[in-house]
Amino acid sequence: MAPLRLGNPARRINFALMGMAVVLSLYAGRLVQLQGLDSKVFQAKAASNRVRPEPLPARRGSITDVNGHELAVTVEARNIVADPSKVPAEQREQVAALLAPYLGVPKEDIAAKLALARIRYTLLARDVPIGVAKAVLELKIGGKKIPGLSAVPQYQRLYPGDDLAGGVVGFVGDEGGGLTGIEQTYDKLLGGKDGRQTIEMGAAGQRIPMTRSTRVEPIAGRGVRLTIDRDVQWAAQQAIARQVKESGARSGSVIVMDVRTGQVLAMANAPEVNLNKWESLPPADLGNRSVSEIFEPGSTNKVITAAAALEAGAVRPETVFEVKDKYQCADRLLSDAHPHGPEHLTFTGIIAESSNVGTLMAAERVGDQALYNMLRNFGFGAKTGGGFYGEEAGLLPRRETWSGSQRCTIAFGQGVSVTALQMASVYQTIANGGVRITPQIVAGTVDQHDRLVPASPGKRTRVISRRTAGDISRMLEAAVNADGSTGSLAAIKGYRVAGKTGTAMRYDENCRGYCGYTATFVGFTPADAPRLVALAVVQAPEKGHFGGEIAAPVFKEVMTFALKTRKIPPTGTTAPSVRLSTDG
Known part of the structure; x- marks a missing residue:
């Protein structure tokens, strides 16, 4: 048996030392990399954490x-x-049940967010009052505050x-x-x-x-001061909401303007947007109908035809027309609202009694181009320029596209579309002696020191002469106060009121045609020294449909309140006597 040979101890030690040297060199190299070459990278990463x-x-x-x-x-x-990673799994349901009544969030929603244990941040509730937030942070489970909960x-x-x-x-x-x-x-x-x-x-x-x-x-942001008068706005909203409900209407709007400045004192809609609950409302009810909903103005548009005829010298308020109850225009037989025999009406009587046929007869003396120009001058087919959010321009067909019958229907307010604001602006122009002022809704802005920086006044544009505006004002006063007038329900005791009713067929996309009506009344007072103009429009009423019975009472209620609120006294004068007819 050969003797057992032991390995060379020196060789084993050398191999061990070599191995240790390799390992140490690796560590040394890594240290050099970390502390030397990559130190800035890791410093930046640590800082970012x-x-x-x-x-x-x-x-x-x-x-x-x-x-x-x-x-x-x-x-x-x-x-x-909350930081879900810090909420123990066995406490999640209990924490959710504890938080739910304070935050107004379903317990199930909170529990689902807390179950996402891998994330470090989740929003449980926003816009929590400070007092409630403080109470939430003091809540305890098992004698200890809820872990991972904070208020931002x-x-x-x-x-x-x-x-x-x-x-x-x-x-x-x-x-x-x-x-x-x-x-x-x-x-x-x-x-x-x-x-x-x-x-x-x-x-x-x-x-x-x-x-x-x-x-x-x-x-900090700056403030915006509106021209809206809170009290008048409230009264307008109450009046139009009540009438929409009582008449079974689809919607409605009321506008009150200062005649001399063009500033909007009230712009009410029904339904109106509840700003604290807007997320629960249908999209159709989130806008401002007064500037976004367009409709055919009907007889309220007759003042523009009257202005065109008076400016052209084609008629005078006392000009007499023999008016029948029907009028053949191209391929259409147009008629007045009620059947009647031939009547001898003055032009004032035509406007006061809202005769379609009489208006068409006056329009014939003017011509299509002059009527189109007057519509444009009054602002039809264009935004008012007041910077109202969601404002529509309405619809005014180019004169070259007017059909044979359209040239007639436009004269009494069908075949064109406007917004409530555009129509209110028309009557502001007449009340202001023929000068249109761009409507305004912003009075100015407020800086960090609570100082008001007034907005620039609205642009002033003469549309018709002062004489024409005065003639139309007297016609409109007769439309409210004279026997047989259509706007008698708009009369205000002690005040001279000028205004006009409007009843038009309503185009509805749902029925792809005309179905239902738009009832309107617009006017101003005091008629001989105008201060305020107001318009009321009711869309698709089911219980009645004439502007004189549906919209005029809203005008009266709102205007009466506005006159008292603004402390505008009666002028104490008496309306001049006007002749409506030569019959009898």
């Missing part, structure tokens, strides 16, 4: 009425957030009047930006500019003291 950017939201400016009463205001609130400072947009001037004011979305109305049109000015800050946080989420931080202060 510690440094947390935080936005500093700017406080949104308020929207107020003409007297400074708040219609939209921003208040401090909190967003309640935020601003909440509130609308103290709920639906007061809702279509005009508009609302903001979840991210705080304006979506409709003044909120959208003046979003940049109202929103201001958000700030930001960065702070260093530890692994447990606590702020590391004495570490670097940067901060850029937010710039």
Whole structure:
């Protein structure tokens, strides 16, 4: 048996030393890489893990009425957030049940968010009042506060009047930006500019003291002051909402304007937008019908035909026409609202009694081009220029496209479409001696020191002569006060009122044709020294349909309130005697 030979100890030691040298060199190389070559990269990564950017939201400016009463205001609130990874699985259901009544969020929704244990941040509820947020953070389970729960400072947009001037004011979305109305049109000015800050946080989420931080202060938004008078707006909304309900109508609008400035004192719609609950409303009810809903004006449009005829010298208020109850125009036989034998009406009588046939006879003396030009001059077929959100231009067909019968129907308000604001502007022009003033809804903006910066006055444009405006005013006064007039329900005791009814077939896309009616009344007072103009329009009423019975009472109610609120006294004068007919 051969003797056992042991290995060379020196060789084993050498191999071991070589192996150790290789391992140490690897560690050394890694250290050189970490502390030398890649040190800046890892420093930056570590810093990014510690440094947390935080936005500093700017406080949104308020929207107020003409007297400074708040219609939209921003208040401090909190967003309640959670770190699901810190909530033990066995406590999630209990935490959800505890939080649900405070946050107004279903327990199931909270539990589902807390079950996402891999994420570090989830929003449980936004716009929570500060007091509620404080109470939530004090809630305990098993004698300890709920882990991973925190409150993030935020601003909440509130609308103290709920639906007061809702279509005009508009609302903001979840991210705080304006979506409709003044909120959208003046979003940049109202929103201001958000700030930001960065702070260093530890692994447990606590702020590391004495570490670097940067901060850029937010710039608060400016305020917007409207021309709307809160009290008149409220009265207008009440009146139109009541009439829409009582008449079974689809919708309605009321506008009140200052004749001398073109400023809108009230712009009401029914249904109106509840700004604190806008998310639950159908899209059709989120806009401002006064500027977005177009309709055929009917007989309220006859003042434009009258203006064209008077300006051309084709008629005078006392010009007499033999008016029958029917009129053949191209391929259509047009008629007055009620059958009657031949009548000898003055032009004033034609307007006061709202005769379609008499209006067509006067239009014949003017010609299509002159009538078209007058419609354009009064603002038909174009936006008013006041910067109203969602405003439509209406429809005025080019004169070259008018059919044989259309040249007649346009004269008494069918075949053209307008908005309520456009029609109110027409009567503001007449009341203002023939000078149109661009309608205004914004009185000015308010800076950080609560100083009002007034908006520029509306553009003034002469449309008709002062004499023509005066002639039409007296015709419109007869349309309210004279025997046989169509607007008697708009009369206001002690005041001289000038106005006109309108009843037109309503085009409806649902029936792909004319079905239902649009009832309108528009006028101004005092007739001899006009201060206010108001329009009421009711769409598709089911209980009655004439403007004189449906819209005129709304005009009377709203105008009576506005006169008292604005402290406008009667002039104390008596309306001049006018002749409507030579019969009898």
